[in-house]
Amino acid sequence: MEAIIGLDIGGSKILGALFTKDGKILTRCKKKTKGSAGVETVLNQIFKVVDEVLSFDEKIELLAIGAGAPGIIKQDSIIEFTPNLPFRHFNLADVMIERYAVPFVLANDVSTALLGEWKNGETYNKKHIIGLFFGTGVGGGIIINGELYIGSGVAGELGHMVVKKGGARCGCGAKGCLEAYSSKTGIQRMLLKKLKKGRKTSLEIDRNHPLKSSELIEAYKNNDALVVEVLEKAIEYMGVAIGNYINIFSPEAIVLGGGVMEAFDELMIERVIDNARKVAMLGMLDDVIIQKASLGDDAGIIGAYELAKTFKIK
Amino acid sequence: MEAIIGLDIGGSKILGALFTKDGKILTRCKKKTKGSAGVETVLNQIFKVVDEVLSFDEKIELLAIGAGAPGIIKQDSIIEFTPNLPFRHFNLADVMIERYAVPFVLANDVSTALLGEWKNGETYNKKHIIGLFFGTGVGGGIIINGELYIGSGVAGELGHMVVKKGGARCGCGAKGCLEAYSSKTGIQRMLLKKLKKGRKTSLEIDRNHPLKSSELIEAYKNNDALVVEVLEKAIEYMGVAIGNYINIFSPEAIVLGGGVMEAFDELMIERVIDNARKVAMLGMLDDVIIQKASLGDDAGIIGAYELAKTFKIK
Helix, strand or coil, X not given: CEEXXXXXXXXXXEEEEEEECCCCEEEEEEEECCHHHCHHHHHHHHHHXXXXXXCCCCCCEEEEEEEEECCEECCCCEEEECCCCCCEEEEHHHHHXXXXXXXXXXXXXXXXXXXXXXXXXXXXCCCCEEEEEECCCEEEEEEECXXXXXXXXXXXXXXXXXXXXXXXXXXXXXXXXXXXXXXXXXXXXHHHHHHHCCCCCXXXXXXXXXXXXXXXXXXXXXXXXXXXHHHHHHHHHHHHHHHHHHHHHCCCEEEEECHHHHHCCHHHHHHHXXXXXXXXXXXXXXXXXXXXXXXXXXXXXHHHHHHHHHHHCC | CEEEEEEEECCCEEEEEEEECCCCEEEEEEEECCHHHCHHHHHHHHHHHHHHHHXXXXXXXXXXXXXXXXXXXXCCCEEEECCCCCCEEEEHHHHHHHHHCCCEEEEEHHHHHHHHHHHCCCXXXXXXXXXXXXXXXXXXXXXXXXXXXXXXXXXXXXXXXXXXXXXXXXXXXXXXXXXXXXXXXXXXXXXXXXXXXXXXXXXXXECCECCCHHHHHHHHHCCCHHHHHHHHHHHHHHHHHHHHHHHHHCCCEEEEECHHHHHCCHHHHHHHHHHHHCCCCCCCCCCCEEEECCCHHHHHHHHHHHHHHHHHCC
16 A cells, blocks of 8 residues: 655654555654654654554555654755754755655655645645744744745744844844744743733743643633733734735735644634734735644644655655 | 847836847837826837837847736736726736737736846846845845746735834834835935924935935935934844845845935945844855845846746747
């Protein structure tokens, strides 16, 4: 039976799945990444995941492997830099092709997730899609003419658009990036700043532990005044960014995902869109499909399958 | 002899040129647009320009006509809306093809100018190019994979990226757009605002008459304190926008044009780039070719020739 493997190589775990050629998941596997143990160990963990899903059926004819990983991935499947994995300028394709003798294609994990969401929602027949993922940071992905767009190598840093010149300091070193306002890290920073000034909240916040999106949204819905104030600001900035990206790309669809966004209810998303409408030109927003991400943790493996299918098996 | 016509249909004048297939200009023509006289009159002016350049040689074998016009141009060469011309949802292609029996292709004038600059500078062999034109407004153009990118129809409103949320009111209705700070209109507005507060300048400024870029730059070079202050601000915002677009597109090159930018000297452009470097991530700016527009008024007709050549005669 012909099959394709999709891998999601994350900082803490590696997810893998064996797909039929038309996208049905046959089996899955999850292993720890063990990033701190070095390159050889991580490679072995990847091999274990692939070998385990392949063992599903001895008559599997593997067509290709697709994968997503965080960080800067070059066009030729080289991991240039990745924050939580030991790879530096590492050609993962060489290793994988030597071992499995099938085409291998790798892309940035956010781009891969966008591919997954794109092909599995009402956007599947659209060609120009922007993805914005609001989680710990703000990730972005761009699909143009039905293909991932990476420009000269690293396009899609959509969280690092300055939307408030001279504004809040961002982790990237610049000031006023979208990520500084609308990521979980940015929201936590804004909350801590207000707490320092004597404001109160029902949330337990500790500089050293990341907020949970679910707790944040719960406090918002319970009308915690400080959380409402800070989240409304995050929502405003999300809207500005979406309006900007509509003016820039005139996309057919925008996919909104990530932990923070996935915890939003419909009313909150409506508020995001209301803010975007103030920035988008000439009713340009009205024809754009705004699609909330729906695949959760599966977006990575499904996107990796789509990547392998689109780029290696035409 | 095989030839291509390039047209630049502007609000006040129509420029046309007859090109050899490989891009040499054989003859030119310029006529008033007469936009206020209505659609028929403008069409007649366009026909006159085309007929006149065609009369250059009776043995001309016309291959195609390319054209640029301001406003919203749809993918199928329909002028959806244009601010200074009488066309509304007008299919110019139908009219031109019926009269001249050759392929006709139309694009937005800024996009067309970008095509011209792209093919006539050190960027000619690059595939991912962003164009920013700082004039009365701020226009933009996007070339991806060697083709004009217009998304679902009207991509490239690069002047209407909010870079200062809650900032200066822009002509588009939003607040804090790049255009509100770095266009001639924005610069004039900032100057008038400061004059109202009692500041002085050597420039003669009148709300009803547009500033000349040359006078503005002259006052800057003569250290007119107010002009220096306002232009430095415009330069900072230009830098922020360029940094943003590098983070978004990871382009191979950026073309900078328009009256304001063309009046800048090298030191001023260096200051723009210094500001961009503060925003662009990870040394992403270093590999980007920054090319100052060099074709002046010819960018439109040369770009229209390139448009016809690229899209209609492969």
